[in-house]
Amino acid sequence: xxxxxxxxxxxxxxxxxxxxxxIWRRGGLEVTLxxxxxxxxxxxxxxxxxxxxxxxxxxxxxxxxxxxxxxxxPGVQKLMSxxxxxxxxxxxxxxxxxxISICAGPLVLAKAGILIDHTxxxxxxTEKDISSHCQNLTQDAVVVSxxxxxxxxxxxxxxxxxxxxxxxxxxxxxxxxxxxxxxx
Numbered sequence: 347x348x349x350x351x352x353x354x355x356x357x358x359x360x361x362x363x364x365x366x367x368x369i370w371r372r373g374g375l376e377v378t379l380x381x382x383x384x385x386x387x388x389x390x391x392x393x394x395x396x397x398x399x400x401x402x403x404x405x406x407x408x409x410x411x412x413x414x415x416x417x418x419x420p421g422v423q424k425l426m427s428x429x430x431x432x433x434x435x436x437x438x439x440x441x442x443x444x445x446i447s448i449c450a451g452p453l454v455l456a457k458a459g460i461l462i463d464h465t466x467x468x469x470x471x472t473e474k475d476i477s478s479h480c481q482n483l484t485q486d487a488v489v490v491s492x493x494x495x496x497x498x499x500x501x502x503x504x505x506x507x508x509x510x511x512x513x514x515x516x517x518x519x520x521x522x523x524x525x526x527x528x529x530x
Contacts, residue, residue: 348375348514350446351410353431354398355382357420360390361500362448366414369507373515373523377414380405382428391418402431412514413438417449417469417499425454432458439493444514448497448506452476455494464491469499504529 350370352363367377381388381398389395413435415425425431435458438445447455449469455461456479465482467489477483487502488495488509495513497506508529512520 349410350377350412352414354388355421355424359418360394362416362503365503366507373511412444415447415451415454417451422450426457446495449499466496
């Protein structure tokens with residue numbers, strides 16, 4: 347079974363976590379919510395609280411096929427300042443494992459220095475901060491650039507999830523889940 351590690355820090359954008367995780371789990375992927383710090387209760391930017399299943403330092407990272415970085419400016423700032431996470435991202439990238447990010451989340455990938463030869467998208471307010479870190483910046487809803495998948499923001503979270511589901515399973519399977527959820 348394909349496993350996705352989702353990294354949460356206080357200030358994450360709630361919809362950018364809930365929609366993809368729900369869709370991926372409906373699609374049969376195993377998704378682990380992981381707290382950046384020891385505390386497993388993580389508070390989103392709109393004060394919604396989520397319980398992560400584990401702190402990052404307790405996870406065996408080799409067990410995962412993909413890593414997901416949600417947006418939410420306050421959370422992204424915390425993720426960017428966490429040096430061990432940058433090392434984890436570089437390791438995943440070196441192994442060609444899937445790295446998924448949305449909204450301001452690609453800034454975390456940029457901080458890890460892994461976007462130079464990629465095409466990506468991000469939240470409009472993040473574009474000027476990230477443009478020097480990537481080869482090509484687009485305004486597409488979702489962009490697949492080899493092992494790195496990026497998306498614009500909360501309104502594109504479901505499309506990101508279906509794209510990833512299609513890549514990790516099969517396009518017909520993702521379409522089946524989409525129809526079952528009545529996404530048009």
